Amino acid sequence: MLISFLLFTKLFYPNQLKRVGDSLKRPINNREDYKDSVILNVVWFSILVVFLLLNVVPAILIANVCSKGDLLNMVIAFLFSDIYVFNYAIRKFVYEDNYCSI
Secondary structure (H helix, E strand, O other), rough: HHHHHHHHHHHHHOHHHHHHHHHHHHHOOOOHHHHHHHHHHHHHHHHHHHHHHHHHHHHHHHHHHHOOOHHHHHHHHOHHHHHHHHHHHHHHHOOOOOOOOE
């Protein structure tokens, strides 16, 4: 999930990562810079939350239904959500081995 967020940032706003590092090094002197910094951080945090919702929630739902609420599978789905959903899709639709009947 983090890789997809960083890829999105690199493709659509390549200077963002550099600006974050530069803004941490220099102090904010006036109110205008502070306001711009807060707005920028809120926007990027919101984008990160949307990526989390689109990537992690489906993986956790699949893990919950397929493993009948096993906590270990849900933690693995949370940590490696992209890989978990990819594994589910390959096993379910390519191999068609009746992996999980949802």
